[in-house]
Amino acid sequence: MDTIFALASAPGRAGVAVIRISGPAAFPAVHELTGAGMAGRGLSVRRLFDSSGDVLDDAVVLGFPGPGSFTGEDVVELQIHGSVAGVSAVLGRLAELPDLRLAEPGEFTRRALENNRMDLAQVEGLADLIDAETEAQRKQAQAVLGGALGAVADGWREKLIRAAALIEATIDFAEEEVPVDVTPEVSALLIAVQDELSHEIKGVRIAERIRSGFEVAIVGPPNAGKSTLLNTLAGRAAAITSEIAGTTRDVIEVRMDLAGLPVTLLDTAGLREAEDKVEAMGVALARERAAAADLRVFLMSEEEVPQDLRQNGDIAMRPKADLLMDASDAISGLTGQGVDVLVSRIEEILTHRSASAGLATRERHRWAMMTAQDGLIAAQGLLEQGPEMYDLAAEDLRHAIRALESLVGRVDVENLLDEIFSSFCLGK
Secondary structure, three states: OOEEEEEOOOOOOEEEEEEEEEOOOHHHHHHHHHOOOOOOOEEEEEEEEOOOOOEEEEEEEEEEOOOOOOOOOOEEEEEEEEOHHHHHHHHHHHHHOOOEEEOOOOHHHHHHHHOOOOOHHHHHHHHHHHHOOOHHHHHHHHHHHOOHHHHHHHHHHHHHHHHHHHHHHHHHOOOOOOOOOOHHHHHHHHHHHHHHHHHHHHOHHHHHHHHHOEEEEEEOOOOOOHHHHHHHHHOOOOOOOOOOOOOOOOOEEEEEEEOOEEEEEEEOOOOOOOOOHHHHHHHHHHHHHHHHOOEEEEEOOHHHOOOOOOOOOOEEEEOOHHHOOOOOOEOOOOOOOOHHHHHHHHHHHHHHHHOOOOOOOOHHHHHHHHHHHHHHHHHHHHHOOOHHHHHHHHHHHHHHHHHHHHHOOOOOOHHHHHHHHOOOOOOO
16 A cells, blocks of 8 residues: 555644654655654654755654554654644655655545454444544444444344354255254344344434434424523524514524533424415424424423424423513523523433434444344244245345444445545544
8 A cells, every 4th residue: 555644633733733654654754754764663752854954843753563553554643843834844745755645534544444453333433533522422432433333243243143054054954864953043043133133223313313413493482582592592692582573584503512412402483374475484494393303392381382293202381481470380591590490301301312322323324234134034034934945044144144244344335435534534
């Protein structure tokens, strides 16, 4: 492979910038920059020079010989002063070396995958960890990056390979008397994997929500204080507020962190029969987004909540608590009364739902597991029909195993790689 290099830290002015080099010419590149060789793993402080012998910078040089590095190749990291001009000068010097080229987005991580330092699920976990904004996202991404999903998938694969081997043995000795009926053991293995797959598939939607964010829609009639409540929760004037009914026409979104969970609050148009065409479009959009949200906060009494929008776990609180004689179960975005209660209830509901999240976090994972599950169900049905159907059952088992292998990137993922790695920065 070529030797690649890139800035691994964020671009722009900083105290320290990290430049990463990976490939067979990584250590020779250090010699070109410093005039001194580098034996292998280690840390040293070196002065970097340009092609004319002028000083570029002083750097901390870290060496990681392959295959024990991040990419599985020889890797060098240069920690230099983080000035824009200094970084540009060092990158320019590296670009002058004949065996080096600038890395493409995600190329370091792609090499780690190709050199079996990571599986595809771990690559996705790394991407999620880089993008993590909340504690729940960080923990979820760290679990996937740590190989938890790959370990579970390997466990399923081992059980299915055992089941397939038993069936194949029966087929191979079809003309002879097989001393042991393998059907009970094979059936037990298939059922065990099916149960675990079902559990993991159920947790994908919540895991996706932790990764991408929960949506909480604020719903109510015009002038119920929805926009005022949104502004109070956001801590800023995110939405226009007015005494004129129907001010909000579009859905206004505010992203925030609640109990370590990513949450997007939706301020929607007031629900009513609108005569104005634009407002009617806003009301229709409000109903659509509210129905699709993970949770709805209705600013109205329980009796007034539209039943076609109501779902389990939704919250109803009477609006404008500051104007009510009896303010129990009421809220006011203007004075803040009841806001803490609402936030606590939202956090409790979403935290409870998050507890059911699985290790699989993406639609691709769900599809692979459902494909494997379909293969197991088909194999189980054929197994129950007797030895004459074992050939077909074995084929369905191989199909299921192949689906699980695609989960961690062993097969059938070439068409996904460019899309996945294009989201990474150059230095990753």
